[in-house]
Each structure stands twice: as structure tokens, then as C-alpha cells.
Amino acid sequence: MRTRPRTLRLRGLLRKESLQILRDPSSLAIAFVLPVFLLLLFGYGVSLDSKHVPIGLVIEQPSAEAASFVGAFRQSVYFVPRLYPSLQDGRAALRNHDVNGIVVLDGDFAQRLKGDRDAPIQVVVSGTDANSARLLEGYVQGVWSSWLQREAQARRIPLPVAVEPVIRIWFNPELASRNYLVPGLLVVNMTLVGALLTALVFAREWERGTLEALMVTPVTIEEILIGKLLPYFVLGMGGMVLSVIMALFLFEVPMRGSFWVLAVCSTLFLLAALGMGLLISIVTRNQFVAGMIAILATFLPAFLLSGFLFDIGSMPPLVQAITHIVAARYFVAILQSLFLAGDIWTLILPNAAALALMAAFFLGLSRRLLRKRLE
Structure with a gap:
């Protein structure tokens, strides 16, 4: 053919x-x-994930509560904490790009936490990279929330939360x-x-x-x-x-x-x-x-x-x-x-x-x- x-x-x-x-x-x-x-x-x-981010922790007054809080950051895969004795040292490290943010615990943090008063923390984040700053802010809030829950369970006191979110991640649960x-x-x-x-x-x-x-x-x-x-x-x-x-x-x-x-x-x-x-x-x-x-x-x-x-x-x-x-x-x-x-x-x-x-x-x-x- x-x-x-x-x-x-x-x-x-x-x-x-x-x-x-x-x-x-x-x-x-x-x-x-x-x-x-x-x-x-x-x-x-x-990677779009931020892990092992250097973050400064300023503890003005050492206490058991502050040590527990520092331990929460050390256990997180997202942070590499570095301790600084004063806010000035932490800000200097942030300006020198040694850390991407600093978390400050005031000297009366432990007392305010024990006495039914608000015990706020101060978070300062470098905004040179806006996306990384937003991620870092969210990670700090996550560590803070988890630590509060553990403290409430250890003391057997209810944690006053108006809304408790239950988060389920579809399609990519590992993020x-x-x-x-x-x-x-x-x-x-x-x-x-x-x-x-x-x-x-x-x-x-x-x-x-x-x-x-x-x-x-x-x-x-x-x-x-x-x-x-x-x-x-x-x-x-x-x-x-x-x-x-x-x-x-x-x-x-x-x-x-x-x-x-x-x-x-x-x-x-x-x-x-x-x-x-x-x-x-x-x-x-x-x-x-x-x-x-x-x-x-x-x-x-x-x-x-x-x-x-x-x-x-x-x-x-x-x-x-x-x-x-x-x-x-x-x-x-x-x-x-x-x-x-x-x-x-x-x-x-x-x-x-x-x-x-x-x-x-x-x-x-x-x-x-x-x-x-x-x-």
C-alpha cells in the first residue's frame, strides 16, 4: 500500500x-x-511560611510567669527567642536587624496577672517587609493565646473568652x-x-x-x-x-x-x-x-x-x-x-x-x- x-x-x-x-x-x-x-x-x-524568626523578648522583671511565657516561644517552631534586659536593648537589636520584632513584658506583668487585672504585652514588629510583619504579628498572637489557655488550665480558672473560634483548614491542612x-x-x-x-x-x-x-x-x-x-x-x-x-x-x-x-x-x-x-x-x-x-x-x-x-x-x-x-x-x-x-x-x-x-x-x-x- x-x-x-x-x-x-x-x-x-x-x-x-x-x-x-x-x-x-x-x-x-x-x-x-x-x-x-x-x-x-x-x-x-x-517558602511563603516564616519559621525560625529571630524575636527579642524583653523581661523587665523576671518571674515564674515570665519564664513560662519565654518557654512558650522557645517551644514554637516559628521563633528563635533572644532575651534582652531592657527595652532600649531590644529596640537597638530591632534597628540593627538582629531581630524581626520584640515582645515586652512590663515589670508588673506577674502581679497584674495574679491579681484579676489585665496584663497586656507590648509587641513591636519591623514593618520593612509588610507580609512578614503581618505573619509575625499573627504568630505572636497565636503563642500568646496558647500560653493563656495553658495558664488557665494549670490554675484551674476559666479563661474569659467572648468567642472561641474552632478553625478547620480545608484542602491544605498542613499549611x-x-x-x-x-x-x-x-x-x-x-x-x-x-x-x-x-x-x-x-x-x-x-x-x-x-x-x-x-x-x-x-x-x-x-x-x-x-x-x-x-x-x-x-x-x-x-x-x-x-x-x-x-x-x-x-x-x-x-x-x-x-x-x-x-x-x-x-x-x-x-x-x-x-x-x-x-x-x-x-x-x-x-x-x-x-x-x-x-x-x-x-x-x-x-x-x-x-x-x-x-x-x-x-x-x-x-x-x-x-x-x-x-x-x-x-x-x-x-x-x-x-x-x-x-x-x-x-x-x-x-x-x-x-x-x-x-x-x-x-x-x-x-x-x-x-x-x-x-x-
Whole structure:
């Protein structure tokens, strides 16, 4: 049985582009080495949790109650307490960045605590980093509340509390930032392959003058597009599988959703990223310019505007509106649901539909512009 000419041409284009990828170490490094590096960096080196924070404790008058309070800070994984004899010494340490905050117990702390009077503590926190300051304030309040409860139980006296909260944490009960960061890195990794590498495909052919030679052959525009994009699609899905394996078995991130749903949604996002990269490559015709535009238009938004690192709800309204044209935003929402919550269809389906719409738009526009430029 003879092979159809269309199949032969497509097979030849796929083989040519695959060999181009295999012979280019930078493409393989971006597809496999860089994702592994980012996963190791964010999984082990980057954390949104503050632990072992140096904090100064100023005890103006030593007592059994003050010693018990200091012990509560020493037992906490969040603090490394350092004792100072006076408030001036504590403030000096705070100014010199030796500690991130100071907690002051007045000289009459023990007496006020024993005599049915309020025994307030003073907390001074460095506000140079607003997020760390808020975390530190919450941690101090947590240690203070736990210590008060233990003191009340030891003395067998009721602790007057108007409202007693019962906190239950869903989806990430360990409050481990790794479970939040590692799935989001799949977006960054697939953006690298889908947009950055693809942005160089046609630009490289334009610079080398090989695209004109290709167009005098009987190949069609559709065959060229498939031959160019399919190897990078396989490369991107391979990087996705590698990232998921590392997330599950190396970082022990839970996977509560379906892997097949993840595969389908990853396909939609990768097609959208390929379409964006292809459009950039067709319009620019220059590898350097295409690479810069791909970083600014796809890679940086995947980091900053997708909800991967920063909560979209806390952004200004104008920036929130801009995030709706960032494909990574929809994929991050899907990944967070699949890894931490499960198959939440009311969340997955609208975001998957947005990815499918963006993929169709960018691929369709790329096809139209390529045809116009090659006529």
C-alpha cells in the first residue's frame, strides 16, 4: 500500500523539526533541565511560611510567669527567642536587624496577672517587609493565646473568652506553601516550552532564509504548522509529566483530582501557549525580538498575574481585569483545584472553556497571518 504524499510530507517535516530539537541543547535544557531546577528551587528554597524568626523578648522583671511565657516561644517552631534586659536593648537589636520584632513584658506583668487585672504585652514588629510583619504579628498572637489557655488550665480558672473560634483548614491542612507553589510551577514550565521555544521557530526560519525555500515545495500551510508545533507539543507534555512525577513523589504534593482531567487541561493550556508563541514568531521574524516579547507577554504574566505567587483578589481592579487575558490564570486555578481539592467541575469547566477559546483564537490568528505573509 502506497503512502499518500501528504503523509510523506508531514512525516518529513516532523522528522526535520524533531532532529532540530535534538541537535539544539538549549531546547532540551529549557524543556527538561530548567523545569527541574525551578521545581527544586521553589520546592526546597522558596517558602511563603516564616519559621525560625529571630524575636527579642524583653523581661523587665523576671518571674515564674515570665519564664513560662519565654518557654512558650522557645517551644514554637516559628521563633528563635533572644532575651534582652531592657527595652532600649531590644529596640537597638530591632534597628540593627538582629531581630524581626520584640515582645515586652512590663515589670508588673506577674502581679497584674495574679491579681484579676489585665496584663497586656507590648509587641513591636519591623514593618520593612509588610507580609512578614503581618505573619509575625499573627504568630505572636497565636503563642500568646496558647500560653493563656495553658495558664488557665494549670490554675484551674476559666479563661474569659467572648468567642472561641474552632478553625478547620480545608484542602491544605498542613499549611505547607510547597503544596501551593509546586503545582503552580507546572504553568511556568509549560509556558517556557509552549511560548518561549515556539516563539523562535518561524523567526529562526526567517533569519536563515529557509522558510522561503520550504514554501516553494508542495507542502501546505497546515502541514507546516503541524510539523512545527507537534514536536514542541510532545516536548511540553513530556515536561509536564516530569513535573507531575516530581511533585507527587519528591515533594509529596497531594493529587486529589483525576490525572486524565489534568492531561486534558494541560493540553488546552499548551495549545494556547503554542498559539501565542507561534503568533509572536510570525509577527516579529527576529529571534531576539521574539524571545524578548515572549518573556514579557507570556513568561512574566505567568509568574506575576496568574495567581501563582500573588492573590489576584488583592490586586487593584485594573490589574484584575488584565489578568483575564492571561491564559496562565485559568490553568493555575485548575491546577490548584486538581492537586489540593479534587475535580471541582464548577471551577474546572469555565476555566477549561476559557483555555480552549484562547487556544482557538491564537492558533486561528497565527494561521491567518502566516498565510497572508507567505502569499
